[in-house]
Amino acid sequence: MKIIEKIDDMIRLRSQLAEPVGFVPTMGYFHEGHLSLVRQARAENPLVAVSIFVNPTQFGPQEDFSSYPRDPQRDLDLLEKEQVDIVFMPPVAEMYPPQFNSRVEVTKATERLEGASRPGHFRGVTTVCAKLFNIVQPTRVYFGQKDAQQAIVIKKMVLDLNMNLEIVTLPTVREPDGLAMSSRNTYLNPQERQAALVLYQALTLAQQLWSQGEKNAQTIRQQMTEVIQKQPLAKIDYVSIADAETLDELDTVKPPALVSLAVKIGSTRLIDNVVLE
Ligand code: PAF
DSSP states (O other), X not given: OEEEOOHHHHHXXXXXXXXXXXXXXXXXXXXXXXXXXXXXXXXXXXXXXXXXXXXXXXXXXXXXXXXXXXXXXXXXXXXXXXXXXXXXXXXXXXXXXXXXXXXXXXXXXXXXXXXXXXXXXXXXXXXXXXHHHHHHOOSEEEEEGGGHHHHHHHHHHHHHTTOSOEEEEEOOOBOTTSOBOOGGGGGOOHHHHHHTHHHHHHHHHHHHHHHTTOOBHHHHHHHHHHHHHTSXXXXXXXXXXXXXXXXXXXXXXXXXXXXXXXXXXTTEEEEEXXXXX
């Protein structure tokens, strides 16, 4: 496994490789969700590259960039076991030198949900992903459905900017009790960890109501909201039922519909979603 920190070295190496590259961009601190992306990339491509880079430009000033969990040695050990070929882990100054002045921005799909709650977040994500795609020149890039809006925004960037690669989105990996795996779950104390199950309970309720024939989106949102409000440690940011492609909020559920929510459990903000098919 080659570990590369310099952009020039990564570009040089890639130019010597003719085979397709499956790429998993990450911020590290791996859990089974990340590893499921790496395994799929391994299964579908002769070469696999993973980036580990906690991207400062996608964190707001009051967000957790400095405290975001990091454990590069453990991450590298896990990637070695998954037989990854290349790990790109640049320092921040390598990706954003002092004279860096460019931004990549997708409009519309970034205006609601995470984009509304976290101003500038998606501009940071699309900027870093555009850079990573230019540097790694991947054939296929793997994202998790847990960050559903991120995957939609990246797909739009790839389409609009004619990037010659395929985006693959893979299902959310959950703990046995339903909590979606996330690096931020490590912030939860045992009481909050228990309370965090309310996200999955609300999503499961939405699925149940839909399968029982409920089509009124507001009725489903309302019932989800009531479930979450019963949990004293939970504070709702948003509960949304939107068109799974445009992210326009729906009055009447028309599949595929993205049911997504952001809820603060104590001081930890968690997101999760399901698709109503
Ligand atoms: O999903 C993530 O971990 C990040 O947003 C990404 C795609 C690696 C960009 O920094």
